[in-house]
Amino acid sequence: MYALVDAVAFYASAEKVFDPAIRSKPVVVLTNNDGCVCAVCPIARHLNIPKFGPYFKVKHLLEQHKVVVRSSNYELYADLSAKMMNIIGRFCDTQYIYSIDESFLHFNGYTPLIQNWHEYGHTIRRTVWRETKLPVGVGFGPTPTLAKAANHAAKKLSGFDGVAVINNEQSRQAVLQRMSCADVWGIGKRLAKKLNIMNIHTAWDLAQQNPKTMRRAFSVVVERTVSELNGIACLTWDDVRQDKREIYSTRSFGERISEPTALKTALINHVTTVASKLRGQRSLAKQLYIFAATGKHEDRYCKKSFIYKFATPTNDTCVMANAVSEVFTHIYQPGVRFYKCGVGALELTSVQYQQNDLFSQSADNPKLMQCLDTINNRYGKGILTLASSKLNQGWHMNRDYLSPQYTTRWHDIPQIHCK
Numbered sequence: 001m002y003a004l005v006d007a008v009a010f011y012a013s014a015e016k017v018f019d020p021a022i023r024s025k026p027v028v029v030l031t032n033n034d035g036c037v038c039a040v041c042p043i044a045r046h047l048n049i050p051k052f053g054p055y056f057k058v059k060h061l062l063e064q065h066k067v068v069v070r071s072s073n074y075e076l077y078a079d080l081s082a083k084m085m086n087i088i089g090r091f092c093d094t095q096y097i098y099s100i101d102e103s104f105l106h107f108n109g110y111t112p113l114i115q116n117w118h119e120y121g122h123t124i125r126r127t128v129w130r131e132t133k134l135p136v137g138v139g140f141g142p143t144p145t146l147a148k149a150a151n152h153a154a155k156k157l158s159g160f161d162g163v164a165v166i167n168n169e170q171s172r173q174a175v176l177q178r179m180s181c182a183d184v185w186g187i188g189k190r191l192a193k194k195l196n197i198m199n200i201h202t203a204w205d206l207a208q209q210n211p212k213t214m215r216r217a218f219s220v221v222v223e224r225t226v227s228e229l230n231g232i233a234c235l236t237w238d239d240v241r242q243d244k245r246e247i248y249s250t251r252s253f254g255e256r257i258s259e260p261t262a263l264k265t266a267l268i269n270h271v272t273t274v275a276s277k278l279r280g281q282r283s284l285a286k287q288l289y290i291f292a293a294t295g296k297h298e299d300r301y302c303k304k305s306f307i308y309k310f311a312t313p314t315n316d317t318c319v320m321a322n323a324v325s326e327v328f329t330h331i332y333q334p335g336v337r338f339y340k341c342g343v344g345a346l347e348l349t350s351v352q353y354q355q356n357d358l359f360s361q362s363a364d365n366p367k368l369m370q371c372l373d374t375i376n377n378r379y380g381k382g383i384l385t386l387a388s389s390k391l392n393q394g395w396h397m398n399r400d401y402l403s404p405q406y407t408t409r410w411h412d413i414p415q416i417h418c419k
Contacts, residue, residue, distance in 0.1 A: 157179075
């Protein structure tokens with residue numbers, strides 16, 4: 001048996017954990033630079049607030065209904081996610097963390113001990129709520145795809161109370177017939193439009209198709225999805241999430257910048273992020289793509305970029321930062337008001353199968369990078385970083401509605417005053 005446990009409107013729910021005053025109020029969370037609405041709590045959904053719509057278009061509506069607006073507090077979300085995942089992991093044999101708010105569970109040795117899956121799901125929900133104050137939905141199924149479908153039912157279909165179980169033919173048919181094929185894990189809206197042309201509208205319609213025919217018409221992924229919808233487990237965690245072939249870190253600025261130190265600081269910060277992700281999946285980069293650009297609607301659009309080729313593949317933050325310094329004169333242009341910049345690691349290879357060069361010595365320092373990652377993983381992202389990434393703070397994004405970082409900053413730790 002598999003399960004998928006995920007938080008309900010995670011970002012918005014996380015904002016309510018340390019602020020009881022807003023738990024009964026509608027809350028929305030904005031994206032980078034407070035540009036769009038990215039999370040809407042269940043209370044706010046009743047106001048028909050469009051998700052991923054520009055904030056300025058719904059600002060009047062939010063003010064009218066006294067909706068609480070928050071900027072994305074990534075530090076808080078990451079810490080609460082780690083706590084939630086640790087709690088969920090206590091309830092299974094194997095856990096696979098799929099995203100910041102989603103976790104797959106696999107039950108093997110636990111299965112004979114569980115008499116009632118529905119009751120077990122509520123035990124998970126109550127425990128997570130008691131220890132983190134985060135609401136979660138739980139779906140059980142004989143395959144990962146059916147567990148995902150059950151989770152969809154638990155949270156979005158009427159007649160369910162936060163937990164759904166697909167463990168027989170009757171429950172499988174009841175859930176799949178009420179699901180659009182666009183809601184099936186791995187299908188999505190674009191592929192669903194093609195399926196609709198073939199008169200395949202619901203998840204149940206998709207499950208009735210011949211897997212081999214679906215493979216010829218679409219891909220092996222769709223073939224496996226059809227099999228999974230029929231209770232045949234054929235997806236592994238490697239199929240679910242493979243190592244990235246390219247890794248990027250990009251972001252628009254809170255305000256236009258034209259000062260070279262601010263631009264270089266931003267690029268070094270992006271390099272730090274990319275290098276950390278490379279080490280996280282045990283990859284090395286052969287090339288580094290570096291760019292900076294103005295807004296597309298500027299009177300004079302300008303985009304400067306450079307591809308730096310390493311003599312030997314690397315994932316060392318210092319080596320990659322030095323590469324940015326070497327080519328910075330090709331990126332920066334005086335008088336240009338840059339709006340966005342970023343860094344991308346290209347041509348990735350595995351650390352495990354890397355062939356060393358006889359004539360080019362690697363400048364990487366694996367022990368130093370391991371020390372860097374260990375400290376940052378234990379005490380928080382950015383605790384230890386390059387000095388050049390702190391030269392100028394003017395490039396950071398706007399977060400005008402940022403809540404306190406309750407668990408990662410000493411000054412923001414909640415205080416209880418007893419009288």
